[in-house]
Amino acid sequence: MSRARRIRDDETGIGLVELIVAMGILAIAISAQLAVFSSSYTSLSRANMKGTAVTVADKQMETYRTLPYACIYLTSASGDSTYSGDAAYSGSQVTGSSCSPSATPATSATTASQTVSGPDNRSYRVDTYIASTTPSGGRALKNVTVVVRDLTNGVVGTVLAREASTFDQAQA
């Protein structure tokens, strides 16, 4: 038997080579999967936050639906640059300190900017804007805009949810 043929037929160490190749392929696959898992976790977390933010925004908006028209106001319309930088901000927001009949709105309804804890135990920043608007041929309405922002680690992040609606006296 020639040396060449002997070398060709000699399978000594092939298993190790196969194992190394297989481990390499697996390593690549596992790396890719880890990357996908990581990305998925981030994305799912984000989607979860968006869903929670919508819930928080809904809750805030529903608060106003339970209030008499006269009680829809902010105690102070000022805020930081994030608050005043939003498109919903106007210099002439509806402010007040009391309303009749004797209903006192909850503090959360009259606070322009506040931090709330969502059902996922994360922190969210809820900014509320109330402005007066009058549709053509109608009487004055209150236009309420609720903006929920990410507040992870106390850092104001992006807008997760925003809702806007108008309120008429007949609705109260």
Place this chain on the structure above:
Amino acid sequence: MRERLHPPSSTFAARLRDERGIALILALVVMGAFSITIASVAMFMASNEQDATRSRDIARALNSAEAGLNNALAVLTQQDSTGTQPIGSTLASTTFTIDGGSGAYSATKTSALEWTISATGTSPNGRVTRKLELKLDGTQSTTSTQQSPVYGYGFFVNATSGCTTIAGNAPVQVSVFVRNDLCLSGNASITQPGVTSNTLTVYVGGKYTATSNPFVGAPSQKIQSFTAVGGCQRQSSNVICSTQGQSKVYANSYSSTPSAVTKPTANAAAVYASGNWRNPVCAVGSFTFDNDTTLNASLGSVDLLQSNGRPSFDCTVYSPSGTTTIGRLAWDVTTKVITISGTILLDGGLTFSGQSFAQYTGFGSIYANGAVTTSGQAAICGPPSVPLSSSCLGNWDPAQGALSIVALNGWSMSGQSEFDVIAYVNGAFSATGGAVVTGPAIADTATLSGNGKFATVTTVPPGTPGAASSVTNTTWNVLPGSWRQLLTS
């Protein structure tokens, strides 16, 4: 070299036993499994993301639709504030935008006091649309106001200073209210009409002063009550009012208690705002109530009858929306009859020049944004009396027809004339010579030197300041339980 352990006859079994390449196969299988897992996770992730985004879009679309409902509420409560729009009326579809979203609303009146509103809202990315419906329910309440007590006096002077003088020879035979001083001179008197007694009331918020030979009431026909808050003076001497021999005031009761009666306010701006005076609708001829769109006395002075030469007209003024009749004024030059109903406003004064004779029918009031003047011979006769030269033949019966003339800047009568009207005056009322108003005269100041001839009116016509009124208010509220979400097509 490896040796074959099995005979060549079992090739397949031998291949199975041959483990060469098995690790690669296993790796591929495991990688495939990993790939499936990764794909599943990726799909789950994408689905979750889409779900969160859609939830957000749904919330924004719903809130936009809610905004549409509220916009419609704001419009309807203004446009149908009185609840008088007919059933079947519609609010045309109106689009709007809110915080990046958009929507539209419309409404239909489904019953006398109910509107059905529908509104759609679309998310800012246009992917989600929601449609909502709501019913707006109206409730009506009626507020009634009684007629001002000033019309219980035939002659009411609201001056807070000076002395209101009555100097004519003919007796004033009607209840009198003077907020400040009252001065009677010469042969002036305030007496019970006919054979009556104990019906008239005389109130003087200041001092009653009698000079020469005037008297109030008579020993045989006493008036009901006499009030002089500031006391009485006769021939420059203070006297006790109730001492009839000294004061010549014959009444069944005396008082010095101030009265709380006030002159009602003529709200000309509200009357002007209530009608489209620039554009009356005339069935016959034409008449100008205003020549611009501002209450500014732009007509100067209007000669209503033009010495009975004015061509016939029959004009009606409606509210600015055109749905409510505010007043009607007509003149028939052939029959010499004025027809009045509701409230009429002239953006200028009112004159009766030369010889103006007419009878009127109906119940109503005319606001003159200026002075009312007459200097010639005029007779404006209330039914059933008819004109006869410068007076009226027969007695006016206010129950058959009554006209109030509201002069917003004084009233001056001279010459020979008779007006069977209720005279409400902002400013001075002056009647001299043979000019008389047969109805009540309510003024800020007054000068009477002619033949005073006033009378009280039980019910003043609509539109008169202080007239009894009944106002129906409509309050619109959302009908509980009527909110619902509809399927979007």
